[in-house]
Amino acid sequence: MPVPAILTKSLTKQYAxxxxxxxxxxxxxxxxxxxxxxxxxxxxxxLIRILTTLMxxxxxxVFIDGLDIRTEGRRIRSMIGVVSQENSLDRYLTARxxxxxxxxxxxxxxxxxxxxxxxxxxxxxxxxxxxxxxxTFSGGMQRRxxxxxxxxxxxQLLFLxxxxxxxxxxxxxxxxxxxxxxxxxxxxxxxxxxxxxxEQLCDRIAIMDxxxxxxxxxxxxxxxxxxxATVYEIELERDVDQYETLLRSMPCVRDIGVLNNRLQVTLxxxxxxxxxxxxxxxxxxRSISLKERTLEDVFISLTGAGVRE
Amino acid sequence: xxxRGSLAIWMRDMQVLRRxxxxxxxxxxxxxxTIYLAFGIGMQSYIxxxxxxxxxxxxxxGLITMTAVNAAYNESVWSLWFHRxxxxxxxxxxxxxxxVSEIIIAKICTGFTHGIIKGxxxxxxxxxxxxxxxxxxxxxxxxxxxxxxxxxxxxxGVISGTVMDKPETIGKxxxxxxxxxxxxxxxxxxxxxxxxxxLPWVRAIPxxxxxxxxxxxxxxxxxxTLHVLQVSVSAVILFAVAVWIFRRKMAE
Ligand SMILES: Nc1ncnc2c1ncn2[C@@H]1O[C@H](COP(=O)(O)OP(=O)(O)OP(=O)(O)O)[C@@H](O)[C@H]1O
Ligand SMILES: [Mg+2]
Numbered sequence: 087m088p089v090p091a092i093l094t095k096s097l098t099k100q101y102a103x104x105x106x107x108x109x110x111x112x113x114x115x116x117x118x119x120x121x122x123x124x125x126x127x128x129x130x131x132x133l134i135r136i137l138t139t140l141m142x143x144x145x146x147x148v149f150i151d152g153l154d155i156r157t158e159g160r161r162i163r164s165m166i167g168v169v170s171q172e173n174s175l176d177r178y179l180t181a182r183x184x185x186x187x188x189x190x191x192x193x194x195x196x197x198x199x200x201x202x203x204x205x206x207x208x209x210x211x212x213x214x215x216x217x218x219x220x221x222t223f224s225g226g227m228q229r230r231x232x233x234x235x236x237x238x239x240x241x242q243l244l245f246l247x248x249x250x251x252x253x254x255x256x257x258x259x260x261x262x263x264x265x266x267x268x269x270x271x272x273x274x275x276x277x278x279x280x281x282x283x284x285e286q287l288c289d290r291i292a293i294m295d296x297x298x299x300x301x302x303x304x305x306x307x308x309x310x311x312x313x314x315a316t317v318y319e320i321e322l323e324r325d326v327d328q329y330e331t332l333l334r335s336m337p338c339v340r341d342i343g344v345l346n347n348r349l350q351v352t353l354x355x356x357x358x359x360x361x362x363x364x365x366x367x368x369x370x371x372r373s374i375s376l377k378e379r380t381l382e383d384v385f386i387s388l389t390g391a392g393v394r395e
Numbered sequence: 396x397x398x399r400g401s402l403a404i405w406m407r408d409m410q411v412l413r414r415x416x417x418x419x420x421x422x423x424x425x426x427x428x429t430i431y432l433a434f435g436i437g438m439q440s441y442i443x444x445x446x447x448x449x450x451x452x453x454x455x456x457g458l459i460t461m462t463a464v465n466a467a468y469n470e471s472v473w474s475l476w477f478h479r480x481x482x483x484x485x486x487x488x489x490x491x492x493x494x495v496s497e498i499i500i501a502k503i504c505t506g507f508t509h510g511i512i513k514g515x516x517x518x519x520x521x522x523x524x525x526x527x528x529x530x531x532x533x534x535x536x537x538x539x540x541x542x543x544x545x546x547x548x549x550x551x552g553v554i555s556g557t558v559m560d561k562p563e564t565i566g567k568x569x570x571x572x573x574x575x576x577x578x579x580x581x582x583x584x585x586x587x588x589x590x591x592x593x594l595p596w597v598r599a600i601p602x603x604x605x606x607x608x609x610x611x612x613x614x615x616x617x618x619x620t621l622h623v624l625q626v627s628v629s630a631v632i633l634f635a636v637a638v639w640i641f642r643r644k645m646a647e
Contacts (some may be wrong), residue, residue, distance in 0.1 A: 138490050140486060140490065164491075170487070176484050178414075190403035190406075191493055
């Protein structure tokens with residue numbers, strides 16, 4: 087089995103008297119797109135800062151591609167790309183000079199980096215603006231420049247801390263498309279507040295809160311496991327109790343609830359629906375509607391509805 | 396240690412300096428020149444000769460030294476604060492395969508370079524518009540002071556820029572510590588003006604050794620080994636302290 091791209095073992099980070107990460111265990115497979123969700127202050131940035139060697143853990147272990155973060159920092163940094171939550175562009179250097187500096191810090195030679203920079207500027211739609219200073223750029227352009235910088239040295243592992251925060255829907259989609267096009271060629275670890283983003287992009291999703299991992303799985307798994315599969319609401323004219331008993335006896339029905347003249351039926355899987363429809367043949371059905379849970383429901387149910395300070 | 400990272404960052408700083416060199420130099424020359432005109436010319440007839448030379452010539456070397464060390468200190472302190480707290484560029488350097496020491500060494504070198512360039516610029520201007528003259532071979536002796544002196548202040552600036560997170564604190568430290576150190580080290584008056592009890596203490600301060608030694612070196616070609624050592628050893632110590640403090644700050 088190949089070594090995981092990221093492996094943490096009871097990772098803990100303590101800031102004075104606040105535990106930002108609490109015995110965090112995580113494994114990210116090579117080549118996957120992994121999404122980390124969590125409300126403000128959950129500890130996402132703290133985790134990324136530790137994984138990218140910017141910060142030391144208080145205890146626990148971290149391995150990036152099998153390398154221990156405490157002893158192999160330099161080697162790890164040569165193979166990761168980082169898009170931090172703040173843009174961290176140098177406003178005294180032009181877009182292109184920003185990229186050149188980064189390439190030099192990575193020890194790339196001039197010919198290689200010039201070719202690669204041309205390629206990336208083109209790809210990010212920044213070629214025409216390469217001689218301009220980043221503070222004349224829109225938020226979306228700055229973000230794209232930061233992404234280009236992170237990809238310059240062809241990292242094996244890309245960290246993106248809220249890559250699309252503050253972008254308009256078009257720019258967001260452009261970044262998504264680009265991330266998708268990278269899928270497979272490198273491992274991508276991203277954090278986001280946008281559930282749609284996680285749903286669209288990620289193979290696996292982790293939800294964290296108060297420094298702890300509260301759920302982990304694919305979007306599908308999370309929705310199924312945590313909110314009770316697919317829920318249909320069947321509205322009947324009469325005989326509600328009779329049909330409740332009937333449906334409850336069916337093996338594909340996981341759970342059933344009654345609300346006035348409505349049955350809330352939780353199915354093992356959506357394919358069972360046809361069996362239900364058959365069983366309801368002749369029943370006085372007014373409507374059947376799908377109450378599919380969104381990732382947002384999962385998120386809120388796991389992390390609570392209150393606003394974080 | 397591989398110094399690739401230091402070189403790349405230092406080159407970035409030089410590129411930025413080159414772009415703004417004209418306005419930087421105008422700004423940096425204006426202050427010592429004003430002092431020179433106000434005190435050296437305006438007050439000259441009231442002050443007379445100090446240690447055998449006209450007052451304007453007495454203060455000229457100190458003004459050059461002051462410009463250099465001030466420039467070194469200011470560049471280091473603001474650059475470090477700005478890159479750490481405003482632009483977060485230090486973080487973008489730190490996720491590349493270079494060490495934290497390489498970053499801080501680059502910043503110390505940048506401050507040092509600013510000091511030397513700006514000191515030389517003021518020297519040239521003073522030379523061009525005033526009757527201040529010195530034998531050319533004294534220039535070498537003077538540089539023996541100016542080089543460790545600029546390094547010393549650059550390290551001090553880097554330390555301040557590392558430990559201070561708020562810009563107003565930086566301004567206060569400059570007003571309370573840096574400017575008094577420079578002004579009390581015999582820039583505007585001979586050290587013999589100090590009461591004899593205080594003098595040994597004043598002489599123990601490396602800035603005094605720097606200003607006093609540099610003036611003697613430039614005006615009369617004297618090389619005081621003790622003064623050179625005082626400045627150089629302090630610079631080496633402060634360098635080690637700067638690297639240590641920055642590494643600790645970054646490990647937080
Ligand atoms: N340098 C620090 N010193 C003290 N506490 C900190 C520090 N950095 C973060 N914290 C605290 O650690 C917790 C986690 O912060 P972190 O920035 O990791 O959250 P986050 O999940 O990235 O939040 P957001 O979604 O708002 O970016 C927060 O309670 C925060 O206040
Ligand atoms: Mg964050």
